[in-house]
Amino acid sequence: MRIAVPNKGRLHEPTLSLLERAGLHVEETADRQLYADTVDEDVTVLFARAADIPEYVRDGAADLGVTGLDQAAESGGVVDAPGEAADGDLVDLLDLGYGSCKLVLAAPEDGGVLTVEDLADRTVATEFPNVTRDYLDRVGVDADVVTVTGATELTPHVDMADAIVDITSTGTTLKVNRLAVIDDVLDSSVRLFANPDVVGGPKVEQVLTAFESVLAADGRRYLMMNAPKKRLDAVKDVIPGLGGPTVMDVEADENGNGMVAVHAVVDERDVFETISELRSVGATGILVTEIERLVE
């Protein structure tokens, strides 16, 4: 099975680190720029441009692809389940949570374009012509779309366009270029995309489960502690555990009181508060550890 991942740019490193955390360690080889084996002999990684990855998956050159929803939407149809897929659609299997950005319509702060309606018979420059045309159709505005391959923010200042559709996340680039957001066009983040023909296959499901287990572990901590058996109910009340904590009998303390070891998964935001509450109900030897993966 082949997974296409970004070969460079801002999505490259986080995607490799996700593969690593998912247990799909990518082997170092001479050809690593193009493709690489993983610890799983059935899984190969292809390194491609973020914008080309949807095409690799649609074509079947890769079974799975990791890239931004913006890129997939630009290249064709995207559906949530294989049953909904028309010819050439990709299945959006999982939101991987990084690369969050928006495609927005923006125009010069001091210009004459204040609403999308003002764009009628004017020009929009973008790296995303298909998404932009779909958007203009949706809002019923007839404007020309000019395709550029970068530095889109420049075009309104050199009279190439009256507005742009471009990626924004912090808003800094738009601000520096004195452009104001007029409308949101598409919310994007990095997704795991699949060719509809491979969804449900055992290897794809295995990769999906591994990625899901990394996401499930994010923001969670594993707590371990000892507690007097007679305080167990109080300890359980404190821990908002995943399906309740795991409880094991351990040796009695020096006074012969029954003791238990309690393990639980908790939200990292609750750890600080939970520890003091656990101590106050008699827990001792409290350990907090990170979780690499969590298969629910």
Ligand SMILES: Nc1ncnc2c1ncn2[C@@H]1O[C@H](COP(=O)(O)OP(=O)(O)OP(=O)(O)O)[C@@H](O)[C@H]1O
């Ligand atoms: N500022 C941003 N914040 C968050 N995500 C972003 C941002 N810019 C881009 N992205 C996401 O990353 C994807 C790839 O962008 P990136 O800049 O890494 O690639 P690129 O510009 O196509 O790379 P290159 O041209 O170097 O191949 C975008 O399609 C989008 O999903």
Ligand SMILES: O=P(O)(O)OC[C@H]1O[C@H](OP(=O)(O)OP(=O)(O)O)[C@H](O)[C@@H]1O
């Ligand atoms: O809202 P902001 O946080 O300013 O981010 C938006 C900018 O980020 C991306 O460019 P990138 O940094 O990837 O450079 P690139 O044009 O070389 O792709 C995008 O094309 C915008 O220009």
Ligand SMILES: [Mg+2]
């Ligand atoms: Mg970029």
